[in-house]
Amino acid sequence: MEETTNPEQSKRARNLGRIAIYIFAAVGLLFSLLIAVMALREKPQAARTFDANEAIDGVMTRNYGKYSETQQGWLYVDETSHVTYLVTVVQQKKVDGKEGDELYLVTSGRAVANKDEDDSFYGVFQLRYRDGQLYEYSDPRRPSGVDPVTPERVHFEALSADVWGWVVKTISNESGVGEHFTTTSNVVLAPRNEQIAVLTEFNAAFQVLGGGDxxxxxxxxxxxxxxxxxxxxxxxxxxxxxxxxxxxxxxxxEIVPPRCTQLQWSYRTDPVSDSTFTPLYITRKAGMQGGAQVEAKTWKVMFDPKSFTYLMPQELKDVGS
Missing domain, CATH: 1.10.287 (Helix Hairpins)
Structure with a gap:
């Protein structure tokens, strides 16, 4: 017996087919729109930039005062001692940060108004973007003794893939009866959260003389x-x-004359590739301590993330004590 198809059924089937096609088309269109929205949402924002010279001028004026054309620096007056210091920029480095430009700055100030004031200081600054806003993190006045920090005494170091820092050499002199001490120190500093942290300090040179060489x-x-x-x-x-x-x-x-001490240290770091901080390899060169020859020696000094400091061995701490 031959089956017959009702014309109404055929029409209904065609309508259902069209509806299915429309549904699939709509789903495809929505899926395409979703992909486009996600792509736009995931598209990285353009890196934020700023003019380094304008930024430096703002930092120096806020922290130290007016610029002197005649003395080629900023004149800072200490509120307590009223001593005037001439402050200059001794190093500036601009790097690419997570949200845009980052500027690292080191300044050096020396007393100029009072001839009897033979002291100096240095400052360290970081400018970086956070949540789209440019922030300044700084330690504008750190003591550097009677010898102002100069450009050759500042090293800009990659401590990890995410953290840059400074190694600043400071020099101090001390005289006793019949003896003179000169200590050159390496101060390691880096930004941490919203401040500048001191990661460690170790000797770069130490000398004790009783007169002459x-x-x-x-x-x-x-x-x-x-x-x-x-x-x-x-x-x-x-x-x-x-x-x-x-x-x-x-x-x-009785005053016992000193024995000669002349020691020097160098340091190096490892290349950085991730968030792990590089060790410091500190080498004492062959020299003389207390009138006796000492051999060269190297220490590997590791970083402690918990305290955010380098764990300096006691042997490096006790020099000159």
Missing amino acids: CKETENRYAEWEKAKGEKKAAPAEGEVAQEASNEEAEEEY
């Missing part, structure tokens, strides 16, 4: 030691008690 210092010590030995020679009979008493009094107030 190392050879002359050792000669003076040898002469003192010889004279002391001669004094201890047996006195004539009958003078023993008096001589011993005089010796004790002299030794109580």
Whole structure:
């Protein structure tokens, strides 16, 4: 028996087919729109930039005062001592950050108004974008002794793939009776959160002299030691008690000349590729300490993320103590 198709059924089937086609087309269009929206949403924003010279002028004026054309620097007046300092930029570095330009700046100030004030300071600054706004993080006044920081004493270092920092050399001088100490220190600094942190400090050079150079210092010590030995020679009979008493009094107030110390250290870092901080490889060069020769030695100093400091070994801390 042959089946017959109702014309109404055929028409309904055609309508259902059209509806299915329209539904698939609509779904495809919506899917295409969704892909386009996601692509636009995931498209990275253009890196934010700023003019370095304008930014530096703003930083210096806010922190130190007016610029002096005649002295080629900014004149900062200490509110407590009223001493005037001439402040200049000794290093500037611009790098690509997560949200755009980042500017790293080191300044150096020296006393100029008062001839008796022979001191100086340095400052470190970072400008970077956060949530679309440009922020300044800084430590504008750090002591640098009587010797102002110069460009060759500042090294800009990649401490990790995400963190840049500075190694700043500072020099201090100290004099005692018959001796002079000179200490050159490496100060490692880097931005952390909303401040500038000191990661560690270690010697770059340490010197103790008693006058003249190392050879002359050792000669003076040898002469003192010889004279002391001669004094201890047996006195004539009958003078023993008096001589011993005089010796004790002299030794109580005697100034012992120093032995020569001349030490230098260098450092290096590893290439960085991730968020792990590079170790510091600190090498003491062969030199003299307390009149005795010392051999070269290298330490590998690791970074502690918890304290955000380098774990300096005691042997490097005790130099000169």
